[in-house]
């Protein structure tokens with residue numbers, strides 16, 4: 001079974017003006033496709049690994065043969081992270097969580113706004129390429145952090161709820177070096193309905 005590029009549920013221009021169509025198209029058809037292709041190449045010699053789920057591979061990297069471990073970490077991570085990234089964005093997003101997740105965010109961070117500020121800071125202060133995350137453990141405890149490259153909380157046993165890609169390829173065409181402006185724009189697209197569903201599924 002080969003991995004394939006998942007289609008988006010919206011058009012490349014649907015997220016304008018916050019993310020432009022050209023950035024979306026290159027990000028999806030070149031960058032994400034590249035991770036998928038290189039992941040498939042890395043797995044070619046290992047039929048046993050092909051039978052495992054991607055989340056299993058990424059959460060058991062120490063058990064992966066050394067000659068493909070970095071390739072799976074980077075390209076498997078890239079495929080996993082981008083699949084989540086597209087899913088949590090919407091041209092008509094629900095602007096706030098409403099049930100369990102809102103309650104837990106308020107309990108943990110004080111308010112939704114404070115949680116958003118914390119995630120913004122985590123993403124902004126990530127040096128070089130990487131991601132900012134809102135994630136949960138298996139008990140439903142929330143955390144916000146950032147990871148380098150295509151790493152993710154999954155690699156440490158976490159479950160991602162929302163992630164922002166802060167690689168320059170995600171924003172350079174429209175925002176150049178202004179990562180803060182891109183992050184502020186990205187918040188307009190986050191569909192809290194999806195994020196909340198992920199939270200409820202992760203703890204049930």
Ligand code: MN
Nearest residue numbers: 031165167170
């Ligand atoms: Mn990316």
